Amino acid sequence: MSTDFHIVVCGSIVPDPLQTLSPQDSPQGPVLQNEMMLPAVLDPWAGHALYEAANLAKNNPGSQVWLVALGPKAKLQQVMMAVSQKAPFQLVVADGSASGFTDSFETAKVLSETIDGIAGLDKSKMLLFGGWQSASRGSGAVMQMVGEMLGVTEQFQGVDKITVGGDGSIEVLERVEGGAYQKSVVDGAPAVMGWATGELPEPPNNPQVGMQNMQKNMPALQQAKPADLSGTTLKFESVAVPQQRRETRIVKDASIEDMAKEIVEWIKG
Amino acid sequence: MTVLYLAHTECDNTLAKISLEALGAAKALAEGLGTDLQVGLIGADVAAAADSVAGCGAKFYGVADPMLADGIYAADLAAAEAIAKASGAEIVVAPATSRFSRALPGLAVRLDGRVDTHLSGLEAKDGKPVARRWFYRQRMEGTLTREERPWIMTLDSGCADAFAGAGSADVEAVAVDLASVRTKPAGMECVSEDEQTIRPDAQLLFVAGAGWTKKQADGAVHVDVAEATIKEFLGTTKSSLGSSKSLVDISGEGGAVISFLTHMHQVGQTGSSPRHPKGLATCCHGEEPHVVGWRFIKERRAVNTDAGCGWAQGKCDVLYVADAFEIMKKVNELLG
Numbered sequence: 171m172s173t174d175f176h177i178v179v180c181g182s183i184v185p186d187p188l189q190t191l192s193p194q195d196s197p198q199g200p201v202l203q204n205e206m207m208l209p210a211v212l213d214p215w216a217g218h219a220l221y222e223a224a225n226l227a228k229n230n231p232g233s234q235v236w237l238v239a240l241g242p243k244a245k246l247q248q249v250m251m252a253v254s255q256k257a258p259f260q261l262v263v264a265d266g267s268a269s270g271f272t273d274s275f276e277t278a279k280v281l282s283e284t285i286d287g288i289a290g291l292d293k294s295k296m297l298l299f300g301g302w303q304s305a306s307r308g309s310g311a312v313m314q315m316v317g318e319m320l321g322v323t324e325q326f327q328g329v330d331k332i333t334v335g336g337d338g339s340i341e342v343l344e345r346v347e348g349g350a351y352q353k354s355v356v357d358g359a360p361a362v363m364g365w366a367t368g369e370l371p372e373p374p375n376n377p378q379v380g381m382q383n384m385q386k387n388m389p390a391l392q393q394a395k396p397a398d399l400s401g402t403t404l405k406f407e408s409v410a411v412p413q414q415r416r417e418t419r420i421v422k423d424a425s426i427e428d429m430a431k432e433i434v435e436w437i438k439g
Numbered sequence: 440m441t442v443l444y445l446a447h448t449e450c451d452n453t454l455a456k457i458s459l460e461a462l463g464a465a466k467a468l469a470e471g472l473g474t475d476l477q478v479g480l481i482g483a484d485v486a487a488a489a490d491s492v493a494g495c496g497a498k499f500y501g502v503a504d505p506m507l508a509d510g511i512y513a514a515d516l517a518a519a520e521a522i523a524k525a526s527g528a529e530i531v532v533a534p535a536t537s538r539f540s541r542a543l544p545g546l547a548v549r550l551d552g553r554v555d556t557h558l559s560g561l562e563a564k565d566g567k568p569v570a571r572r573w574f575y576r577q578r579m580e581g582t583l584t585r586e587e588r589p590w591i592m593t594l595d596s597g598c599a600d601a602f603a604g605a606g607s608a609d610v611e612a613v614a615v616d617l618a619s620v621r622t623k624p625a626g627m628e629c630v631s632e633d634e635q636t637i638r639p640d641a642q643l644l645f646v647a648g649a650g651w652t653k654k655q656a657d658g659a660v661h662v663d664v665a666e667a668t669i670k671e672f673l674g675t676t677k678s679s680l681g682s683s684k685s686l687v688d689i690s691g692e693g694g695a696v697i698s699f700l701t702h703m704h705q706v707g708q709t710g711s712s713p714r715h716p717k718g719l720a721t722c723c724h725g726e727e728p729h730v731v732g733w734r735f736i737k738e739r740r741a742v743n744t745d746a747g748c749g750w751a752q753g754k755c756d757v758l759y760v761a762d763a764f765e766i767m768k769k770v771n772e773l774l775g
Binding site: 187402429 | 516537540629630643676734739746761769770
């Protein structure tokens with residue numbers, strides 16, 4: 171089997187993790203207060219998937235990387251100005267909601283249809299990358315459904331490492347309970363990889379890569395098609411932020427020994 | 440409307456605690472809806488697991504195959520699909536183990552149904568199932584319903600009472616062809632029991648923050664001391680170890696880190712939200728993202744030199760304002 175992969179990374183934007191989030195009702199269901207005003211970042215898990223994809227493509231000549239994003243294109247454009255400096259990729263955009271309250275099945279349907287429309291994509295060479303989780307819906311379900319919709323039935327989730335053999339086979343480490351890894355070997359593409367954190371640090375900014383990316387990606391943003399996410403009966407009865415403020419007892423004038431004793435009694439109790 | 444409970448066996452052919460909790464939730468849901476409960480089991484051998492929950496009074500389906508000893512997506516999904524089709528159930532409830540979290544979303548596509556994962560609650564209301572789950576990484580909880588069927592749901596651990604009731608089960612064997620699966624298992628990579636520091640069933644979560652690797656009062660870093668102190672504490676108490684993102688990020692930047700710490704230890708907005716009865720945070724600073732890491736910890740205490748620490752104020756029960764190096768050294772002595 172060949173090792174020139176066509177790597178499709180699914181990834182969208184989420185609110186900056188440092189922002190305080192509150193839900194509110196809208197005619198379409200729950201949304202975040204001031205959603206369009208909140209600063210956004212590339213979803214952390216999608217980011218790991220993108221950096222692993224770029225590294226894999228660099229080490230396997232002939233490979234290509236596409237980043238497929240479902241999100242409001244104005245917000246995507248802002249985020250992509252930064253992300254484009256991290257790694258070479260071709261952006262493909264479906265213009266729609268990136269809200270965590272959208273139905274995972276509808277999201278998967280839009281993504282699979284968008285991937286189906288990528289010119290030059292060879293599905294026999296396809297590695298479908300994405301986040302194992304997200305900082306929005308956090309369902310861990312979209313990648314599996316995108317894969318199934320595209321007929322890719324060899325799938326892996328919680329991936330931290332893949333190793334490509336000379337014969338095109340791929341050894342995969344997936345996270346399982348208790349800090350352990352399940353090791354598997356798939357005989358080659360096509361396959362789905364839902365990434366955990368991977369093993370690569372965030373790449374440094376490279377303005378030259380950014381310029382090259384944005385020359386291709388600006389037209390992709392302008393040509394983004396509206397995404398239809400309406401085909402669901404999912405209905406929210408309520409969404410609320412739990413009030414969990416605790417009365418914190420501050421211990422600051424006691425001796426180290428007394429504090430330690432109290433901690434030990436608490437642990438043993 | 441029939442409720443199908445799906446579970447996979449563990450390597451010793453038993454059912455995990457989280458699986459028994461999901462069965463408790465599925466049984467309560469079926470009773471609330473006034474409908475039948477069915478049980479579908481997947482594994483290398485499912486007889487013992489079926490007997491262990493035979494008291495639930497359900498009809499049992501089983502797919503047993505050596506290939507199902509490991510959690511290969513394509514194999515697990517094919518088995519789940521075969522059972523779901525044999526059952527014809529409109530509601531499928533399963534535990535959110537890593538194995539089923541991986542495989543069951545694909546079932547929604549195969550059955551033309553829908554899936555909701557990582558539920559924190561499940562009940563019958565006005566004759567319909569109603570689910571609860573967290574959004575934006577445990578920052579807000581929503582209650583939801585849907586009309587699409589089959590509706591596949593996975594339930595997180597610690598959200599329902601575990602079912603108990605053994606007996607003798609009559610399991611209807613369901614056939615499945617796994618010949619086309621291209622993935623082969625190649626074993627597990629586990630740390631030894633002595634070195635294991637992620638313990639989901641531990642009574643205490645010990646969270647280490649970046650302060651352990653910063654310059655101390657003498658102007659020097661003492662990562663070696665931090666490492667020995669934390670390791671001694673974990674070894675004595677058998678606590679689970681969590682890490683703040685800032686500490687994990689130091690490893691990516693090539694800084695000095697605690698050697699047994701990996702990305703898997705990270706808790707919070709971009710890590711895990713573990714469930715333990717108690718949590719002790721040390722040398723952690725932070726605001727909003729850390730709320731997520733604390734969300735399911737019942738009793739919370741913190742050690743920090745800053746009385747106004749955002750990690751602790753309003754989020755933990757007790758804050759000890761002191762040097763964590765000194766306190767944890769004394770704690771180790773007292774525990775020793």
